[in-house]
Amino acid sequence: MPRQSVFDMDFANVYACLVRKAERKGRTKAEVDKVAAWLTGYEDMDAVTGTYGEFLASAPAWNPRAEMITGSICGVKVEAIADPMTKRMRQLDKLVDELAKGKPMEKVLR
Secondary structure: OOOOOHHHOEHHHHHHHHHHHHHHOOOOHHHHHHHHHHHHOOOOHHHOOOEHHHHHHOOOOOOHHHHHOOOEEOOEEHHHOOOHHHHHHHHHHHHHHHHHOOOOHHHHOO
């Protein structure tokens, strides 16, 4: 079976993984929803349909403060990523990682 790009995966499946990552560390789905809403402008993550790539590309209001998201995710510096879609994906992943590591919400939301 050929490998599927994360951008072609169903949004609900990818988002469920992000929520599980946070919940394993004692955070809540509501906190992940708040982080995702801050970053993307979506008001209701449960109402989002389509692929993860469509979710990222169609974000109603990508937060301009997203450029303040720095650090490494999977060994890659978020601020050094050139591809805009990959950068958006990694920015959301980085915020969920920070949340899961116990960082206060005020600091996660910059």
